[in-house]
Amino acid sequence: MLVIKDLHVSAGELEILKGIDLVINPGEVHAIMGPNGSGKSTLAHVLAGKEDYEVTRGSIEFMGEDLLDMEIDERARAGIFQAFQYPVEIPGVSTAQFLKSVVNSIRTEKGEEELNAMEMLKLMRKKVKELGMNEALLKRSLNEGFSGGEKKKNEILQMAVLEPKLAVLDETDSGLDIDALRIVAEGVNTLRSAERSFIVVTHYQRLLDYIVPDFVHVLYQGKIAKSGDKNLALKLEDEGYDWLKDEISVSSIA
Amino acid sequence: MAVQELINKNVDQFQALFDLYANRLNGIKDSPYFRIKQDAVRHLVRKGFPGRKNEDWKYTNLTQLLKTRFQHPARQVSGDQLSQPLPNSVRISFENGLLVKEQSDLDKFDASEVEVMTVEDALKNATVKDKVLLELENMEQVGVSAFGLLSLAFAQGLVIQVKKNTRLSNPIHITYASSGSEKNTLTSQLCLVMVESGSKAEIFQSIIGKKDQSYLQTIYNRFVIAENANLSVYKWQEEGDQGNLIYTTEINQAHGSTYTDLSLDLGGKLVRNNLYATHLGQNITTNLYGSFVLSGQKQHLDNQTFVDHAQPHCQSNELYKGIIDHYSKAVFNGKIIVRPDAQKINAFQQNAGLLLSDHASIDSKPQLEIFADDVRCSHGATIGQLDEQALYYLMTRGLERKQATKMLQSAFIQEVFAELEEDNIARYLQDKLSTYL
Incomplete structure (x- = not known):
């Protein structure tokens, strides 16, 4: 469904994503985790087509089409939905x-x-x-x-009505109390199907108790530093990101 | 200085135009209306037009317009349908300043509820004659502007009198259309509406201009609203791309009355709206709401409002919002005076502009002069551009940029129409507007 190859993305002078490879098949739920500034939200915005970012290298294919060639609205109509971290108010x-x-x-x-x-x-x-x-x-x-919770619920409502092929949830859990979190997660779970895939971008493991991912990827300094199953998220919850930083600096020295 | 001299030299042309016009007015030369017209044109020639040093005309330059050598439009009707009729309305139509009987439903008015007639006929009508004459003389003497005098001098003129304790079930739809292929034509309209005590009426005006030809149209309304009466006036203005319109409304409100004005300005090269509301009693409400979309290359729209709070326990609400594109320019000048004894006043004023181009502009000048101490007055002005974040958000939901832009524009302007909930004509205007975004 979605094939990302060697994706490099810059915002102005700053290179944020430095070579991402990711394949998502129909029905899969992928969690993207990582510390602040690792590029999680950038990845979500690049999929949606935000113009502030420039793809300098690599490709993204969605349902066999070149996604980077499509306008923001075309991507949406092709079946990509982004649930925003900060949904915009439109009076x-x-x-x-x-x-x-x-x-x-x-x-x-x-x-x-x-x-x-x-x-x-x-x-x-x-x-x-x-x-x-x-x-x-x-x-x-x-x-x-709208309160923070209402905004996020509204994102899930839009997703439910639009029935996308791929939904990208960008830190949907931020600013949610436990009740709102549960409602949002249930909303996502009812939409899970063999044809629909999800990318769940989150800072905390908490959300993944409710939306159980098939894969967990850890983004660090613009690259996927580690991939695994849901246990990887648990390890991050227990030990933080520091062990990962050590592991990466060791491997880059080697 | 030289420009002003030129303009005031040029003002003599209106005497010559009037002499031409007077030749056609056989049969009314003995009428008091003719005498008032003669006085108006003399008054105009003596007084001249406002120059740029006049504070109220600071942002609207009339120099180019007033250099024009004007002519009368041909006195013939095109036979075309002049405007789309407002649903359930009773029509009165003018083309090039003359009443078009075929497109007016004069026989549908019930004389026990409302009298609708030309000024000339009103002056022959024993019941309204004296009042009409008094109002016309007031207009000439007070003569708020040179353009009002033009209307008085050249318009055929319409009188509407809503009888006491009457609720008109159908709105009155007045169309002012210009047609023909001559350029530099001058067309003038005059409309006197008297709503007697305890009555309620709605008037919808369509102003439809001819394309590609320059012209000047002056419209002068005088609304006299008696005790506890309610008048709502709606305006759809779609002058031609080379058309100039000076539109003036004087509102005199008595105790307990309500006046509501909702305008939608779309057309014209230069359009100036003057609304003057005077409170003559207590417990009066004045609502002035305006919307506009200037999508042409270089349009100029100037909205001037003046609410004279001369009496205590009254309120006024003003909201003006518009969208401005290309090299077009909008002006808002909102003046509110609260006179020394006018305590317990609520006066709110707000205006906002949405600029779609780097060259579009808006000048906004709220002017509050408050001489009473127990009042609530507020004003605000905002100018902005389309919110890129909001556009992005809407597009990520599958709306094309054009569609998303339209949605944001209509969201911006709908606030004006939202002031009039449960109002069918406001909904009608809003729906028609959405096809222009």
Whole structure:
């Protein structure tokens, strides 16, 4: 589904990603962990197509297509969804109105008929209910005045409505209390399927208690320093990132 | 100085234009309206036009416009449909300044509820004659601006009188259209609306200009709102790309009355809106809401508002928001006076501009003069650009840049329409606007 080869990314003068290789197959959940500044969020933004970053080397293929050749909106319509760490507040656009526009733009792209207002409302209500959220949020302006938890839940709601092939969750757990964390994780788990893949970017192992990953990768200084299964995340939780730093500096000296 | 002299020399042309116009006015030369018109043009020639040293015209330069040699438009109707009728409305249509009976539903008005007639007919009508004459004389004497005098001198003029304790069930849709291929035409409109006590009325104005030809249109409204009456006036302005519009509204409100103004300005090369509201009693509400989209290469729109809080226990709300592209420019000048005895006043004023180009600009000048001490007044002005973060966010959800931009623009401007919840005409304007973004 997603094949990243030797990916180098810079922001201005600064090289942030220094050669990432990653293959994600349908149905897999990959966790990306790592200390602050290791490039986790950059990877998420590069997948979404943010223009502040420049890919200087390497390639990303998504469903057999060159992802780097696609515009931000094309990527979304092709099935990539990014749940943001800091979702933007957009006053004056209601969540319902916004969801209707995006669902219909994706349906139009697929050659499907647009949903009318009633069908759309029915779909949104169903998803809101499944996620254990409050329906009142549909009428409110997108993210405006939402608490941290509400914003993240709203990201998951959008994901549930858009049904992407690949969802990238960028530190979705940050700023969540334990109840909100559980709701968000349950939302993700109900969407897990044999066709849908996830990249879960997180700083803490906590989230991975709820969303159990198939693979864990540790990003350090712009490279994947170590890959493993969920036990790697537990080890990081217990021992921090220091052992990894030692291991890498030893190997780079060698 | 030289420019001002030129403009004021050029003002003589209006006397010559008036003489031409007067030749066509057979049959009304004995009427008091004719005398008022003569006075208006004399007054105008004596007074001249405001120059740049006039503080109220600081940001709108009339030099180019007033160098023009104007002519009257041809006195013929195109037969075209002049505007899209507002649903459920009763129509009154003017083309090149003249009432078009075929596109007016004059027979649909119920005379027990509302009288709608030309000024000339009003002066023959025993019940309204005296009031109309009094208002016209007031207009001429007070004569807020040179452009108001132009309207008084050259307009056929419309009078609407809403009878006491009447709630008009259908809005009145007035269309001012210009047509024809002549350039430098001068078209003038005058509209006197008197809403008697306890009544409620809605007026929707469509201002539709001709394309590619330069012209000047002056519209002068005088709204007299009696005790506990309620008047809402909506405006859809789509002048031609070379059109100039000077639009003036004087609002006189009596005790307990409410006036609401919602404008949408889209067209024109130079457009100036003047709204003057005067409070003559207590417990009065004035709402002035304006929206605009200047998507042309170089449009100029100047919104001037003046709320004169002369009495205590009144409120005014103002919100103006617009989108400005290319080399276009918007001006907002909002003046509020709270006079010494006008205690317990609430006056709010806000304006915001969204600039879509590096060359677009907005001048904003809130002007609060408060002489009472127990009042709540606030004002604010913001100018911004499209939020790139928000654009990115919307695009990551699959919206094309164009669609995302449109969504943000409409989100920006909808706040003006949101002030009028449950208002069908506001919704109608907002829907029509969305096709222009």
